[in-house]
Amino acid sequence: MLKAKTTKWRVLRRILFALIGLAIVVVGLGILAAWVPMGTAPSGEFKARVTASSNYEDGGFVNKQPMWNDYTGWITSLGDVSDHLEPESPIPVFDRTAEVLSQPPQSLRVTWLGHSTMLFEMDGIRVLTDPIWGESPFPITWLGPQRWYAPPISLEELGSVDAVLISHDHYDHLDHPTIVAMASWDTKFITPLGVGAHLAYWGVPTEKIVELDWWEETKVGSLRVVATPSRHASGRHVLDQNRTLWASYAIIGQKHRLMFSGDTGYFDDMKTIGDKYGPFDLVMIEVGAYHKTWPDWHIGPEQAIEAHRIMRGKLFLPIHWGLFNLALHGWTEPAERTLAAAQKAAVPVVMPIPGEPFELSNTPKLRKWWPEVPWQSADEHPIVSTKDGTPENRYKWEH
Structure with a gap:
């Protein structure tokens, strides 16, 4: 009997060691797979x-204005999950993106390709923002959230x-496989300070990289590209x-001016941006x-509309939604709340389906291409922190 128990224990121990070994191998392979996509520290x-x-x-x-945090709320928020985090049916995607983009625009043309990826065509110049053609905004792609639809147009x-503008180095804005695919392009890569180190590490020649601090600018043909402040964070x-560094961008052409927010919370210098570089014909601010x-580094729909007004925007296009599940709210909620806030503030909004190019002289009719999904308004949220980091309830999230 004793010998049988000893044999059984040896078998169990071998199984346990095998499982531990397998776990170590899996973790090791995961680290190896993520090592290069994680990027590198700025040097030299x-x-x-x-x-x-x-x-x-x-x-x-x-x-300049510290983040506001509710650390206890971070934990309790895990129970505040929508029943509609992801689409239950395929999202409509424009099926003639490549065909339309193959023809020269008559005026400023804009194409939302999902999340924060935008293509601007103005003054004969083509500018791409925060390009993400990869499957997941995560270093180990099969572990992260998966995109809800294929890119409306291939890189080819x-x-x-x-020019390619990068707002900051978070994974849903700086996509490793996309940058690697673009590394040989005859393109200027414009980034905030330090982000260029990631690009160089992934094979982008340093002479193609232009790094900017806040309020610095560079030229792309006839366009002025200004790295303006944002209120966010970085890290991979x-x-x-x-x-x-993290940044937003003002793109100033001969006839038109655009504002691209990247990721941001509300902050006082938004008015300065509007005063210096506005009015903007089109403002693109994250809403998802x-x-x-959570820390107030994502502005939310209602504050985005208020920021649009303060930055002297004319037409508003919401970004940073409709491609990945990155939060606890329903996937359609940012769109619904944006429309409600815009209607209340009398702000004109354009919300094309993914991949649908439009010209500023002929914007598509506003229609809800997403399904009707129940959603709830949020409670009051401090979007502006005072100088000592305490919240200031200047606006409310309403619908």
Whole structure:
């Protein structure tokens, strides 16, 4: 009997060791798969530009207005999950994107390709923002959220692009497989300070990379591209938080002006941006991935409409929604709340289906291409922090 028990224990122990070994192998393979996509720290000239910035303090970049956090709420918010996180049926996608884009525009042409990926065509210049053609905004793609539809146009069909703007280095804005695919393009890559180090690490020649601090600008043909402030954060893993800068962009052409927010919370310098570079013919501000207890680095629909007004916007196009599940709210909620807030504020909105190009002189009729899904309004949320980091309830999330 004793021998039988000993044999049984040896078998169980071998199984346990085998499982532990398998887990170590899986974790190791995951780390190896994620190592290169995680990017690299700024060094050399990249590091020198970072540390010389007035926005860099004590080893990292800082916002002028500190983030607001409800740490207890982070935990309790996990139970506040919508029943409609993802689409239950296929999302309509424009099926003639490549055909339309193959023809020259008559005026400013804009194409929303999903999330924060935009193509602008103005003054004969083509500019792409935060391009993400990859399957998931996560270093181990099969573990992360999956995109809800294929890119409306392939990179091969897209053709030449004069500039690629990167707002910051979070995975849903700086996509490793996309950058690798673009590395050989005859394109100028414009990034905030420090982000260029990731691109160089992935094979983009340094002479194609232009890094900007807040309020600095560069030229792309006849266009002025200004890196304006935003209120957000950066980092691709636990140990690299805020070591690269984040930014929004003002794109100024001969006849038109555009504002691209990247990711941001509400902040006072939005008025300064509008005063210096507005009025903007089109303003694109993120409206998705928020919760009332999360850090106020995502502005939300109602505050986005208010920011549009303060930055002297004319037409509003919501971005940062409709491609990935990155929050706890229903996937259609950002769109519904944006429309409600815009109607209340009398702000004109354009919401094309993914991949639908439009010209500013002929915007598509506003229609709800997403399904009717129940949603709830949020409670009051502090979108502006005072100088000491305490919340200031200047606006409410309403519908």
